[in-house]
Amino acid sequence: MSMIKVTVIDREGEAHELDAPTDMGMNMMELCKSAELPVEGTCGGMAMCASCHMYVKSHHDLPEKSGDEEDMLDEAFHVTGESRLGCQIHLAEDLEGLVVQLAPVG
Numbered sequence: 001m002s003m004i005k006v007t008v009i010d011r012e013g014e015a016h017e018l019d020a021p022t023d024m025g026m027n028m029m030e031l032c033k034s035a036e037l038p039v040e041g042t043c044g045g046m047a048m049c050a051s052c053h054m055y056v057k058s059h060h061d062l063p064e065k066s067g068d069e070e071d072m073l074d075e076a077f078h079v080t081g082e083s084r085l086g087c088q089i090h091l092a093e094d095l096e097g098l099v100v101q102l103a104p105v106g
Helices: 028-034 067-075
Strands: 003-009 015-021 053-056 083-085 099-102
Touching: 003 028, 067 083
Parallel strands: 003 099
Antiparallel strands: 003 015, 053 083, 053 099
């Protein structure tokens, strides 16, 4: 199994360093849920809600946002230039050291 380390900063400011498998087709929303961090993923990872909204704090080259992701972020609260949907960040080896922070709810 191929693993990378990613850090998720929760809404209280606590950093959680997680081992993330890159060979299982997982995304950041699923990883956060598996670590029992407070990410809902109401739509199941289809970019049809913004309940997995997070901020990318590290400088990683992520794929461009899809139209669906842009549309959902347009409806989300507390959106910044660092905003992404966790379900659209697919775990891959080039994301070693990724740092994200969970966005506030509401």
